[in-house]
Amino acid sequence: MAIVAPSILSADFGRLHDDVVDVVSKGAEWVHVDVMDGRFVPNITIGPVVTKAVKAAAGDAVVDVHLMIVEPDKYLGDFRDAGADVLTVHAEACPHLHRTVQHIKSLGAMAGVALNPHTPESVLDYVLDELDMVLVMSVNPGFGGQSLIEGVFPKIERIKANIVKRGLKTLIEVDGGVKTHNAHRFTSAGADVLVSGSGVYKAADRAAAIAALKAS
Ligand code: DX5
Ligand code: ZN
Numbered sequence: 001m002a003i004v005a006p007s008i009l010s011a012d013f014g015r016l017h018d019d020v021v022d023v024v025s026k027g028a029e030w031v032h033v034d035v036m037d038g039r040f041v042p043n044i045t046i047g048p049v050v051t052k053a054v055k056a057a058a059g060d061a062v063v064d065v066h067l068m069i070v071e072p073d074k075y076l077g078d079f080r081d082a083g084a085d086v087l088t089v090h091a092e093a094c095p096h097l098h099r100t101v102q103h104i105k106s107l108g109a110m111a112g113v114a115l116n117p118h119t120p121e122s123v124l125d126y127v128l129d130e131l132d133m134v135l136v137m138s139v140n141p142g143f144g145g146q147s148l149i150e151g152v153f154p155k156i157e158r159i160k161a162n163i164v165k166r167g168l169k170t171l172i173e174v175d176g177g178v179k180t181h182n183a184h185r186f187t188s189a190g191a192d193v194l195v196s197g198s199g200v201y202k203a204a205d206r207a208a209a210i211a212a213l214k215a216s
Contacts, residue, residue: 002187004213005030005064005173007197008054009045009144016050020057023200026207027214030062030086032175032195034144035079037069040093041142048075048082055083062086064193066114066175068141069093073100080107088112088135088173091123101130112173116140117149121159131170133193134159138186139176144197148177153189160190180209183216 006028011019020031033051038044055063065084069075072089079087087109094100097113104111112133115121117140124134136156139146156172163170173193174186180203183194194213203209 003193005032005195006200007032009034010197010201017057024061027210030064031058032064039070041068043142048078052082086110090114133171135173156189180212187216
């Protein structure tokens, strides 16, 4: 059983509250919030104010904040105050990654580190033991609705093997191009959490899509 985290990037922002309530009522245990700054990625989305509104709508669901921003340390406290349960930063945006991870943990949130498709998993060698989650990007971050990059599967397998070898409980989350028809490939490789934006929000039957992803 996978944890399903619909990405609100593909929701209707004019009725965001209802779109969050909808996926949670249909079985999503996590809600994924994509924060983009127009610097780390070529797109701008939302900040703590909207994250707070998502938290209010999410009820007991985990609010999973994916920070695609430079200098994330400046904003970690604001997102935690807004209700983030998981705070994930990009390794590529953090010259002092170990310190940033400790900062997240000091705020009482789960600490995640995301890797772009080209980033080798070896950047985690000296920080993996500190992490609650590794987010493996299966597309280049910035936009919803892209196709997955095949190289992600052996990468997930290698990270999973490392987690098992070290006896850790670190979750692996995958993000980008995850759909009901390919979700089993991610879970077979070792993914625990499936982010899906268009795969849930654009589905004709969202409850069926969430159930199928969960069962993957
Ligand atoms: C991409 C974001 C993803 C995105 C996934 O930069 O991090 O969370 O919303 O969208 P889909 O599932 O449509 O590929
Ligand atoms: Zn994301």
